[in-house]
Amino acid sequence: MPQVSISVNGRDYRITCGAGEEEHVLALAALLDGKARDLTKRLGHISEGMALVMVGLTLADDLAEARRQRDDLAAHHDTAATAAEAAESRERDQAAAEEQAAQAIVAMAQRIESLAERLERT
Missing domain, CATH: 1.20.5 (Single alpha-helices involved in coiled-coils or other helix-helix interfaces)
Incomplete structure (x- = not known):
């Protein structure tokens, strides 16, 4: 099964996904990362x-x-x-x-x- 590297709030993760789902997982990770970074900016550490x-x-x-x-x-x-x-x-x-x-x-x-x-x- 394929793996993708994602980064969420400055931390890197390797995620296994189904064949052909790599771009979708990356897009979801980007959404999650954006939410996490926004939250960190608003609330601090x-x-x-x-x-x-x-x-x-x-x-x-x-x-x-x-x-x-x-x-x-x-x-x-x-x-x-x-x-x-x-x-x-x-x-x-x-x-x-x-x-x-x-x-x-x-x-x-x-x-x-x-x-x-x-x-x-x-």
Whole structure:
């Protein structure tokens, strides 16, 4: 299995990963390193364990926010889909009503022509 070298908050680590996952692991490590460095800048020197917990909480908070946004988008999508279905239903109803009206007009026109023909014969 491939291994990659990563650096998190100034410490180097060798990580084993699946074949083809090297770039992904490096990108994740860069994200983790950025969070750890930002935390160290804001809080000063803290123990490695505390840094791990704080970075984990920060990432968990980011994940929770992303999930909330995903759920909000899904709810918005569901609302939009329901509105689209209602609009399509109204359009179908309107088309059916227009078809009925057209048929009624044709029937009336035929009846008027029939009456006109009878009047002309008399």
